[in-house]
Amino acid sequence: MSDRRWMAAAIALGERGRGRTAPNPNVGCILVRDGRVVGRGWTQPGGRPHAEAMALAQAGEAARGATAYVSLEPCAHPSPRGPACAPTLAKTGIARAVIALTDPDPRTNGRGIALLRDSGIEVVSGIGAAEARASMSGFLSRIALNRPQVTLKLATSLDGCIARANGESRWITGAPARAHAHLERARHDAILVGRGTFEADRPQLDVRLEGLRDRSPQRLLLSGTVAPPPGWRVLPDPAAVVGLEQTNHLLIEGGAKTASAFLAADLVDRMLLYRAPILIGDGRHALGDIGLAHLADAHGRWRLTDTRMLGSDRMESYERVRG
Amino acid sequence: MSDRRWMAAAIALGERGRGRTAPNPNVGCILVRDGRVVGRGWTQPGGRPHAEAMALAQAGEAARGATAYVSLEPCAHPSPRGPACAPTLAKTGIARAVIALTDPDPRTNGRGIALLRDSGIEVVSGIGAAEARASMSGFLSRIALNRPQVTLKLATSLDGCIARANGESRWITGAPARAHAHLERARHDAILVGRGTFEADRPQLDVRLEGLRDRSPQRLLLSGTVAPPPGWRVLPDPAAVVGLEQTNHLLIEGGAKTASAFLAADLVDRMLLYRAPILIGDGRHALGDIGLAHLADAHGRWRLTDTRMLGSDRMESYERVRG
Ligand SMILES: NC(=O)c1ccc[n+]([C@@H]2O[C@H](COP(=O)([O-])OP(=O)(O)OC[C@H]3O[C@@H](n4cnc5c(N)ncnc54)[C@H](OP(=O)(O)O)[C@@H]3O)[C@@H](O)[C@H]2O)c1
Ligand SMILES: NC(=O)c1ccc[n+]([C@@H]2O[C@H](COP(=O)([O-])OP(=O)(O)OC[C@H]3O[C@@H](n4cnc5c(N)ncnc54)[C@H](OP(=O)(O)O)[C@@H]3O)[C@@H](O)[C@H]2O)c1
Numbered sequence: 077m078s079d080r081r082w083m084a085a086a087i088a089l090g091e092r093g094r095g096r097t098a099p100n101p102n103v104g105c106i107l108v109r110d111g112r113v114v115g116r117g118w119t120q121p122g123g124r125p126h127a128e129a130m131a132l133a134q135a136g137e138a139a140r141g142a143t144a145y146v147s148l149e150p151c152a153h154p155s156p157r158g159p160a161c162a163p164t165l166a167k168t169g170i171a172r173a174v175i176a177l178t179d180p181d182p183r184t185n186g187r188g189i190a191l192l193r194d195s196g197i198e199v200v201s202g203i204g205a206a207e208a209r210a211s212m213s214g215f216l217s218r219i220a221l222n223r224p225q226v227t228l229k230l231a232t233s234l235d236g237c238i239a240r241a242n243g244e245s246r247w248i249t250g251a252p253a254r255a256h257a258h259l260e261r262a263r264h265d266a267i268l269v270g271r272g273t274f275e276a277d278r279p280q281l282d283v284r285l286e287g288l289r290d291r292s293p294q295r296l297l298l299s300g301t302v303a304p305p306p307g308w309r310v311l312p313d314p315a316a317v318v319g320l321e322q323t324n325h326l327l328i329e330g331g332a333k334t335a336s337a338f339l340a341a342d343l344v345d346r347m348l349l350y351r352a353p354i355l356i357g358d359g360r361h362a363l364g365d366i367g368l369a370h371l372a373d374a375h376g377r378w379r380l381t382d383t384r385m386l387g388s389d390r391m392e393s394y395e396r397v398r399g
Numbered sequence: 400m401s402d403r404r405w406m407a408a409a410i411a412l413g414e415r416g417r418g419r420t421a422p423n424p425n426v427g428c429i430l431v432r433d434g435r436v437v438g439r440g441w442t443q444p445g446g447r448p449h450a451e452a453m454a455l456a457q458a459g460e461a462a463r464g465a466t467a468y469v470s471l472e473p474c475a476h477p478s479p480r481g482p483a484c485a486p487t488l489a490k491t492g493i494a495r496a497v498i499a500l501t502d503p504d505p506r507t508n509g510r511g512i513a514l515l516r517d518s519g520i521e522v523v524s525g526i527g528a529a530e531a532r533a534s535m536s537g538f539l540s541r542i543a544l545n546r547p548q549v550t551l552k553l554a555t556s557l558d559g560c561i562a563r564a565n566g567e568s569r570w571i572t573g574a575p576a577r578a579h580a581h582l583e584r585a586r587h588d589a590i591l592v593g594r595g596t597f598e599a600d601r602p603q604l605d606v607r608l609e610g611l612r613d614r615s616p617q618r619l620l621l622s623g624t625v626a627p628p629p630g631w632r633v634l635p636d637p638a639a640v641v642g643l644e645q646t647n648h649l650l651i652e653g654g655a656k657t658a659s660a661f662l663a664a665d666l667v668d669r670m671l672l673y674r675a676p677i678l679i680g681d682g683r684h685a686l687g688d689i690g691l692a693h694l695a696d697a698h699g700r701w702r703l704t705d706t707r708m709l710g711s712d713r714m715e716s717y718e719r720v721r722g
Contacts, residue, residue, distance in 0.1 A: 230558075232558075232559065233559075233697070234559075234670075234672065234701070234717070235553075235555075235559050235684065235685050235686045236555065236556075236557075236558050236559015236560065236684065236685070237559065240691065240694060244693070244694050245694070246694070247694070248694070336680060336681075339678060339680070347557070349557065352698075353701045353702070353703060353717060354694075354697035354698055354700070354701065355662060355686065355689060355691070355697060355700075355701070356686075356689075356691060356694075356697060357659060357662070357686045357687060357688050357689035357690070357691050358659075358686070358687050358688040358689075361558065361559065361684060362558050362559070363558045363678065363679075363680045363681070364680060364681050365680050365681040366678060366679075366680035366681075367680070368563065368678070368679060368680050370567075371563060371567050371568070371569070371570070371571070371677075371679075374556070374677035374678060374679060375675075375677055377677070377678075378557070378676045378677065378678070379676070380676060380711075388703075394557070394676060
């Protein structure tokens with residue numbers, strides 16, 4: 077297998093931690109010796125142990141002379157919660173390290189790679205960088221923008237309605253789309269709804285998929301007026317996402333006012349649209365005022381990154397084009 | 400080439416007439432002898448000459464012994480405007496006829512095929528039937544339902560808006576989508592807009608594509624109150640489509656009230672959606688009340704038949720599932 081394919085496998089391992097590693101990144105690591113996997117690891121819930129530590133523990137003596145595929149540069153800074161990975165890797169005698177992304181955390185930021193090189197380890201970096209960036213987008217957003225990556229989910233009819241005028245919204249999309257949406261919940265650290273939705277629906281916001289129930293995210297309520305209900309945390313305003321230090325990936329599930337407020341503040345990085353092949357007509361719409369002054373300003377902001385049929389519904393993922 | 404592929408070519412020829420042959424079907428015909436095309440024809444504007452007559456005129460003596468590929472059963476009934484095609488084909492000495500669809504017109508309806516067979520010609524039917532049905536959907540609708548096939552076109556943002564709240568709607572979709580929409584105009588005999596749209600926009604409804612300007616359809620205005628402006632015809636009500644005898648394919652281009660009225664009357668057979676990767680927010684919506692009583696009733700009515708990217712916009716074609 078090529079470096080690219082081993083790295084893809086390491087990134088896929090890192091995905092297992094997604095939604096549970098904040099404030100740490102969801103890293104994946106594979107140790108390969110003579111074409112055989114001798115250790116695999118991914119960042120554990122809460123952020124420790126790191127992916128490299130887990131893979132090294134599995135490999136034991138077999139790590140000597142191996143190539144380490146890591147989706148993010150190994151950390152150079154020890155923390156009260158454990159030793160730094162770069163010196164640990166060096167000590168175990170790996171021969172080569174393939175790294176997708178440099179860690180932008182100012183405490184590492186190239187120092188991990190330098191330490192490995194100084195120990196005589198061959199280091200290749202940049203392999204699978206785009207995929208690694210997508211996988212750890214939440215951590216990268218926290219470092220670059222000091223806030224989680226924000227995904228807005230909308231499930232609509234072909235004519236852009238999220239419910240009938242009387243509020244009836246069960247169901248617009250079919251079972252495969254709803255299962256996909258639950259899987260997306262598991263990939264997020266936190267889910268937010270507005271007070272209107274909270275009061276109307278009392279949503280559970282849990283992951284109702286066999287084997288993933290323990291992955292239900294932190295629940296957040298957007299409200300400037302109410303106290304947090306038990307098990308919830310309150311966000312007084314979209315701008316308060318900056319304070320969410322334990323959240324890499326935030327999912328917004330409605331309602332229209334909440335979605336519009338986040339869009340108006342340009343705090344949405346990704347949209348996850350589910351579209352059913354039905355017409356509703358004079359229903360409730362997905363959005364209200366998002367502060368658009370001219371039609372021309374609406375263009376060039378969103379790029380389709382993924383699309384797929386889920387039963388008879390279409391899923392589309394759009395990414396905010398910045399800069 | 401196989402029968403299927405020759406038939407596909409005949410149907411493609413028939414597409415050249417689409418939008419201009421009403422009340423006749425847009426038929427295509429290819430005459431093939433020894434693997435070589437000796438004649439090609441398609442129904443001419445106004446419905447005459449027929450595709451077979453045109454192909455036979457081109458082939459002359461070369462028609463003898465040829466196979467005729469015709470997308471619709473040759474007519475058995477002479478008309479004041481010309482002779483019947485089935486006996487003409489028989490007389491020219493073709494050896495074989497491959498026919499996609501039986502002509503549901505009660506004056507032919509199997510009699511054309513019988514006449515060919517009685518003349519000693521080998522007849523194969525049903526080849527390419529689904530494609531032929533899609534191509535001549537307008538004519539088939541007129542025979543089966545006594546009205547044109549009705550297509551509703553909508554160009555929206557991702558959140559289902561057709562304009563900003565102040566009416567600004569130039570442009571939502573990009574140039575490739577707009578060119579595609581003009582091409583669709585050329586494939587329709589008539590285009591309809593509501594009085595609101597007529598008065599707000601004074602639309603030309605012509606085909607603004609090089610080489611196709613002469614294919615601009617008949618213009619129809621939905622209004623129970625106004626007299627037809629010069630060059631327009633008035634339809635007082637959606638149900639009046641039944642009176643449109645010179646129209647196989649009708650395209651509805653808005654506005655929301657008109658689209659909703661046709662949908663509420665279940666008079667839309669096809670939807671042509673263009674969707675731009677933009678958000679508008681509190682804009683004007685594509686539809687108003689379409690008479691939906693329960694969400695469950697909205698399901699199972701529309702089937703995706705085609706989808707394609709046009710620049711950064713997505714085109715989708717949906718067909719009404721009936722019966
Ligand atoms: N079919 C679906 O897919 C779907 C999905 C979700 C929701 N829904 C429906 O949508 C309805 C509720 O939606 P909604 O739009 O009325 O309300 P909402 O977005 O759920 O909640 C709005 C509330 O968010 C709080 N908020 C705090 N800061 C805000 C800011 N800067 N901008 C806007 N809001 C802010 C406000 O609460 P305070 O007043 O407490 O400050 C505001 O009243 C419900 O009926 C629900 O069932 C449908
Ligand atoms: N951005 C876009 O893609 C787009 C496309 C099209 C239109 N538009 C905009 O949409 C606006 C007009 O739309 P609209 O919805 O107000 O009006 P509309 O649908 O264009 O016209 C409504 C009119 O249709 C006539 N009508 C006759 N029978 C009817 C029936 N059974 N049901 C409903 N209407 C019937 C009525 O005219 P009478 O009162 O004379 O009977 C009614 O006033 C304009 O501003 C236009 O610019 C935008």
